[in-house]
Amino acid sequence: MYTIDKEAARDRYGKTLIEIARQDENVFAMDCDLGRSTRAFRITEADPERFIEMGIAEQDMISTAAGMAVEGRTVFVNSFAIFITGRSFDQIRQQVCLPNLNVKVCGSSSGITQGPDGATHQSILDCSLMRSLPNMTVLVPADGNQTEQAVMAAYENPGPFYLRLSRYETEPLIPEDIKYELGKAQILKKGSDILFISSGPVLKHVLEASEELDNKGISTGIVNVHTLKPFDNERIISLSENYPLIITVEEHSIIGGLGSAAAEAIAEGSGKARAQLFRLGVMDTFGESGTAEELLKKHSLDSGGIVQFAQKIQREL
């Protein structure tokens, strides 16, 4: 089911959850007083009894979900990305990942595009935390269609998953003929001067920046990483042999997320990498209040900022 309208990941998540819950009575959703914002509450359209309100208590929610999962349930747990990964990190570590239970941790309103609520509510290190956990798979869908694919992948594959979901609306960004395969990076475009590695809805701005650079005579490629862990080392290493410059673009701290994963892969890679790697993201600072667009601009994550960053590096190389 592909859409052409603008859509946020969280909306497509809610819709997909209803479908899954209709097919499988073992699927439950929990939330901490944000169910309408995270869209997890929509599971009640399939079955009101399979939404469990946990009050404002993220730690209790994760451990309770783990207890249900040990009994064979598939539990989607929900809150804002920063709270569910930060506040209940230890519960995810000890009671979800260590026993390898079927809990799907869904972090909504992720990144700086969370917007006006400011630094306290913006998750810029959730991927860093979740990547570090053994047994955890980390998915960062770029658009609505990919969100549906990610939710289905999390549902169909047993074990702990982290789904990084956004409230930032984009039109469909990934062409329909590009296959979604868990753990495989998607080559969206080939070029020769710069390769952008993108993750999440910021892809919208990467696509625009790439076009602008192409028009200026700089040939750019784009690869989309929807599975941050396990990271597609093989593809990224092989691409690093073909480009002189790689820029990772993420709506996340440059520490521990996409940029780090790519750097690790290339540094330990074939040894034949031509590319020099630069990380564009939140540069080890906190966010602040503002609209999504204003914040993307401030952090050079809008198309204009990405173009400038790329040109500056190219000049200096």
Added chain:
Amino acid sequence: MYFALLKMVKYMLNNWKIQELEKRVQEIRCGIISMFSYGKAHHFGGSLSCVELVTCVYFYKMNFSKENMHDPNRDRFIMSKGHSVPTQYAVLSLLGIIPQKELATIKQIGTRLQGHPDILKTPGLEAPTGSLGQGLSFANGIALSCRKDGNAPRIFVLLGDGEVQEGQVWEAAMTTSHYSLSNICVIVDRNKFQSQGSVSGMMEVEPLEDKFTAFGWKSFRVDGHDISDICKTLDLVDREENKPCAVIADTVKGKGISFLENTYKYHNYKLSEDEYLRAVKELGC
């Protein structure tokens, strides 16, 4: 005449049952000491203080055995104070779930008997705990899932008295009560000491009965080393149909080995060879 006879038979049966449980208690204490022998560090105090409680739950109350340990409707015991898991290992060995000779491998590299509960490694354990405060939430999840299938097995959760300083315990206590999970019973091993000092000196936790009552629970207080008192209270817990129950059990840290009793100093401690031999002698192993 008839009633007097009946009463006498009941009394004798009770006495016999209590003697059986006391025998288990001694076997478990000996199991804990021999598991660590000398020169191997362990949280002796908290493992020894909860022996009567764990014994009564497993051998007097629970429907749990090697045969039914995968039955979804089995009763469950969750050691939320995960550092006392050796007591549970000793029980699982008496139940034939862990071979007795395996007990000595505890905490060794490659062992199934980890320092804190690992449900993927050890058969018979119900919950991953160790980082404190998470066992009751996990129990709530099991109870919610069982309820969905129309089951309500008894679920016992043993908390440490230092452990209740963790905020998550009270989040979970709210959840148990909010969702009327009356098949859950918390037992607090009130041994008065935690890792670095007395509980009252570190961070006061009393009044515990009032706290649980205020959270919508039915509270009890027992002598945690009096088997008859514990069993009677567990019978009362069984009869309570509307509320979850909290049993605050007054215990002695290090119970059964004179030089380990009532001090925090042996919370995590290696026995010397002399101390080990004294302990074995005192317990009559």
